[in-house]
Every structure is written in C-alpha cells, then in structure tokens.
Amino acid sequence: MSRSDYPGAQPWIPDHPDEERLRAAVQECRGCDLYRDATQGVMGDGPVPARLMLVGEQPGDQEDKQGLPFVGPAGRMLDRALDEAGIDPASVYKTNVVKHFRFERDGGKRIHKSPVRWQVAACEPWLLTELALVRPEVVVLLGATAGQAVYGPGFRVGAVRGKPTEWPDGLGSVDVVPTTVATAHPSSILRSRQRDVDLAALVADLVVARELLA
Numbered sequence: 001m002s003r004s005d006y007p008g009a010q011p012w013i014p015d016h017p018d019e020e021r022l023r024a025a026v027q028e029c030r031g032c033d034l035y036r037d038a039t040q041g042v043m044g045d046g047p048v049p050a051r052l053m054l055v056g057e058q059p060g061d062q063e064d065k066q067g068l069p070f071v072g073p074a075g076r077m078l079d080r081a082l083d084e085a086g087i088d089p090a091s092v093y094k095t096n097v098v099k100h101f102r103f104e105r106d107g108g109k110r111i112h113k114s115p116v117r118w119q120v121a122a123c124e125p126w127l128l129t130e131l132a133l134v135r136p137e138v139v140v141l142l143g144a145t146a147g148q149a150v151y152g153p154g155f156r157v158g159a160v161r162g163k164p165t166e167w168p169d170g171l172g173s174v175d176v177v178p179t180t181v182a183t184a185h186p187s188s189i190l191r192s193r194q195r196d197v198d199l200a201a202l203v204a205d206l207v208v209a210r211e212l213l214a
C-alpha cells in the first residue's frame with residue numbers, strides 16, 4: 001500500500017461531531033496507514049469549549065495504550081510547565097495533530113517516530129473538527145510538527161516561539177479566529193542537557209499564552 005491508497009480522514013468525520021462521537025469515530029479512521037500498528041486512536045481531551053487548546057505531535061507509547069493524550073512522561077512535563085505558568089492543566093484542551101502512534105520496533109520496545117508530512121495532512125480534518133468544537137481563543141503549538149501542520153513546512157519553532165501569531169486565513173471554519181503561540185515540545189525538555197533552562201523557556205511561552213487570555 002502506498003500513500004495514494006489512503007484518502008485522508010475526512011470520510012470518517014461525523015456529521016454532527018461532539019466529543020463522544022469524535023472519540024468513537026477516530027477508532028474507525030483509515031485515512032492513512034498509521035491505524036494499522038497502533039493500539040487505538042487518541043482524540044483530544046479536556047473541557048469543551050476551552051479558552052486554551054494545546055496541540056502536540058502524536059500520541060506516545062503511554063497515550064497509545066491508555067487512549068488519552070499527554071498521560072506519559074511528556075504530559076507530566078507539560079503539566080508541570082502549565083502549573084508553573086499559572087495555568088490549571090485541567091482547564092485546557094489537549095490534543096495532537098496526528099491521532100495514531102507512529103513507532104519503530106527495537107526489540108520489545110516501541111520507539112517514537114515522527115509522522116511524515118502526508119500523514120499529518122491526512123489527519124488534519126480531525127484537528128480542524130476539534131478546533132471548531134473547542135473554539136479556543138489561544139492555541140499553543142508544541143514543537144515543529146504542530147507548527148508545520150498549521151503554518152507549512154517552512155515553519156521553525158526557534159524563529160517564532162513565544163510570539164503571538166494569527167491562525168492562518170481559511171484553515172478550517174472558525175468563527176472565533178484563535179491566536180497561536182508556538183513553543184518547544186515538552187519531550188525535548190526530557191532529552192535536554194539543560195532542562196532547567198529549557199523548562200523556563202517553555203514556561204515563559206505559556207505565560208504569553210495566559211496573558212493573551214487575561
């Protein structure tokens with residue numbers, strides 16, 4: 001099977017989506033090849049509507065097993081950063097640009113592998129449906145995959161992090177156009193040799209997002 005055999009997620013988007021229907025429908029999605037090896041689809045989670053939506057890359061090993069976003073080590077790092085930024089982690093809607101876990105097997109281990117561009121594009125209808133449902137005022141883009149999903153392949157976190165930017169014109173149907181704030185992915189802090197510095201930078205970008213809501 002090649003990528004041209006996959007139609008993208010649109011045929012699986014329910015007509016009148018709500019959180020429950022989305023969670024059920026994503027389990028049926030065959031929009032790209034990633035459903036085949038993953039345990040389940042992982043839809044976003046959090047209050048609906050929510051003023052703040054956080055967008056990561058894809059579920060990780062724990063998320064794939066539990067069926068919820070950001071419940072593994074990166075999620076714990078994210079909640080710590082939110083807390084330090086004065087944002088209640090329970091008040092935000094968390095999701096990913098890709099809903100199935102992409103990985104490589106290394107012995108018994110499943111090693112995260114970033115989704116490629118066509119897989120991100122295939123999965124985009126889910127993200128845009130969540131956006132229309134959650135109606136956030138601010139969207140935080142966690143890492144390059146999330147940033148590129150919204151702004152295209154030229155997007156670099158380093159160039160724009162912490163700078164409020166408008167959601168691109170015509171992407172999805174939103175009546176409240178959100179402002180985005182890009183930042184590093186919390187998993188990059190887990191791998192960093194200067195964790196304190198990188199965590200402080202993530203917290204600073206989240207403070208920018210909080211202040212936009214004030």
Ligand code: URA
Nearest residue numbers: 056057058069070074
């Ligand atoms: N990394 C992500 O980008 N999303 C998750 O849900 C977990 C880890």
Ligand code: SF4
Nearest residue numbers: 029031032099100123
């Ligand atoms: Fe569908 Fe997205 Fe899963 Fe691909 S990753 S099968 S498009 S839900």
